[in-house]
Amino acid sequence: MKEDLPSESPATADRNDGVVSRRRALMMGAVTASAVVSIKPALAQTAGSVLNCEIPVPGNHAAGGYIAADGTVVTVDTPGAFPAAGRKFTGEEVRQAMNGRTLPGTSYEQSQAYVNYIRRLQSGQSGFTCYASLQMPR
Numbered sequence: 001m002k003e004d005l006p007s008e009s010p011a012t013a014d015r016n017d018g019v020v021s022r023r024r025a026l027m028m029g030a031v032t033a034s035a036v037v038s039i040k041p042a043l044a045q046t047a048g049s050v051l052n053c054e055i056p057v058p059g060n061h062a063a064g065g066y067i068a069a070d071g072t073v074v075t076v077d078t079p080g081a082f083p084a085a086g087r088k089f090t091g092e093e094v095r096q097a098m099n100g101r102t103l104p105g106t107s108y109e110q111s112q113a114y115v116n117y118i119r120r121l122q123s124g125q126s127g128f129t130c131y132a133s134l135q136m137p138r
Contacts, residue, residue: 051095053133054088057114059126069109071116082110091130094118098134 058065058073065073066081074081089103094115097103102111121128 051090051092053091053130055091055094055118055121055127055130056088057085057117057127059121061125067113067117069113069116071113071118071120073117082113085114088127089114089118091134094131095134 058067062073064076064084066076066078066083068074068078068081076083085103085106087105089097093103097111097115102108103114106114118127118131121131
């Protein structure tokens with residue numbers, strides 16, 4: 001005759017025996033695999049978005065200002081200052097400029113001033129999140 005045992009869930013029975021069932025191990029593996037599959041595309045998308053994000057020079061907080069060689073925003077009548085870029089630069093363009101290339105459509109001096117401006121960006125300013133993303137290791 002069969003004994004009446006207290007009702008136990010399979011998980012409790014596994015723990016009580018000290019052995020993880022094959023079914024439970026397979027379920028845990030499936031959960032882990034799906035997590036890896038969903039995280040990898042997210043990381044790839046993040047890396048792609050960093051290269052495609054945009055940084056205005058100057059940003060909304062300094063619209064109408066010129067950019068001095070040291071990257072500060074100055075008035076229009078400041079000698080040696082450069083006018084607004086007229087376009088936003090992508091994260092990839094900025095990354096390349098930080099590694100010695102010039103920003104598209106700019107002279108060497110103008111590019112250096114714009115890169116100095118970008119390096120001075122602070123939280124809350126247009127383009128800061130994009131610039132901060134470029135600083136993170138991949």
